[in-house]
Amino acid sequence: MSFSVRALSLGLALSLSAACLSISSPAFAQGATKKTEWHRCLIAIYKSKGQIPQVIDEYAALVALDPKDPQIRFEYGAYLHKMGRVKEAIGQYKKAADANPGNSDYQGAVGDALVSMKDYSSALAYYQKAGPKFAGKLSTTTAYVQQLRQIQQYNADIKKRQSEDE
């Protein structure tokens, strides 16, 4: 049995082409993961330049890629919180906490954001869900809420006495 050089060359070409087929650009190999990575690169670049609207656009795009990913929601919320957009931050934190209720950071972040909105009694519920990691904040906030209640009670009593005296 003999092979001609030409035939062998064709055979090699075919085999090599088959090997080349499996070399595809990484973007195709990993699809959505790559898009996530590129959005993250853009976020880092825009953050370094202080381009807030662009950062927010990129986060929104990132969330749209995988709306159920709690980590992205949490990071987006943290950025909004840092930029002072606390109401929007609470929205993102709550979605992260709902998607992964066992994560103490997500629950605690909602608590922190609510505290910065002075909604202490709502914050208590999230600090409780956050568990031991936020135990300190829970006790402080609980004490503060009690103090507030006492002050409110005291003020209400004074008002009542004043109205009785009159």
Place this chain on the structure above:
Amino acid sequence: MLKVRQLPVFKVSLVMLSLGFSLMPAAFAQDEGPSVTLMKYVGKAHEAMKGGRNQEARDEFRKAIGLSPKTVDYYIGLSNACSQLKEYDQVAFALQKAIELSPSQKDEFAGDYGEALFHLGRYDEAVPYLKSGLRYADSPAAKARRTAIAAMPEIPSTPSLPPESVLRATAPPEEKKDPIPLATNDPSSPAGWHSIQRKAADVDLNKAGQTMAGLIRSEGVVIADYQGYEKSPNITFFHPPKAKFHITKILKGPPLNKDLPLRFEFKDRSTTAGVPEGWKFGEDKMPAKNSQWIVFIEWCHPRDGMFDTYEGSFGRLPATEENLNKVYALLEQHSNR
């Protein structure tokens, strides 16, 4: 005449062949045909990638690029391997080259190129590429390509080679070529560092093979003028100076900056010889100013601000007509121009 029973097999063979031709890398069109060596490198690289041996894959793709520098797929393979190794300068280099070779695929490679630029801290350049990559990823073309790749049949991991005996029997007879003469260790000889005439007589075959391999393996081959070196009190045999060369012509490789800082090694790394007796650095150890050299650059990215020549002093040849002819002949032979 084909028997009816054989027809399906024949049809499958035809389909496979046509598939092979349609997907054959464009570089083959200009070569004599794919070499067994090239196939071996690509096969090894593919295997290494599958096995997570990214360094090995990177090295094999580099070798494949050395043999077929116009095949986009090998640059993509190199970028994949280097991306796993987080060697982003190499990723950027490979993708830039891929974009140059195949501008129509610019958008396809843009995202990864942008990502590499981001990791290199080149933010302003990265942004348009990242955006372009994201746009492309959502385009119908990208979706169609993804579907096609997903539907691709499983490919055998290593393309099978015919038996060794068949390869030997079918290989064209090797032409006998004059080897490139080698470097001398005597810089003060009338012919300079690389005394062609003196060494031509006693060239050893292994070294001649190595010279040729050097040419093929080097990422870059340039003709450059020597312009001087950075003076320093610490220059020794093993601590060479930074020599300044000016590229006048690029024979092979990427478009490097014309000003070429070269690690001017005195050691011929193709030998085990140590420091020659009585060696002391002086002006006489450096070439004449404005002399022309053929420089074999092993990797086209600098190390500590200097490029390395192939095997130290071995990778520098004076650009004589005779040497240039030999280098051109080799480049022609390997379609590396």
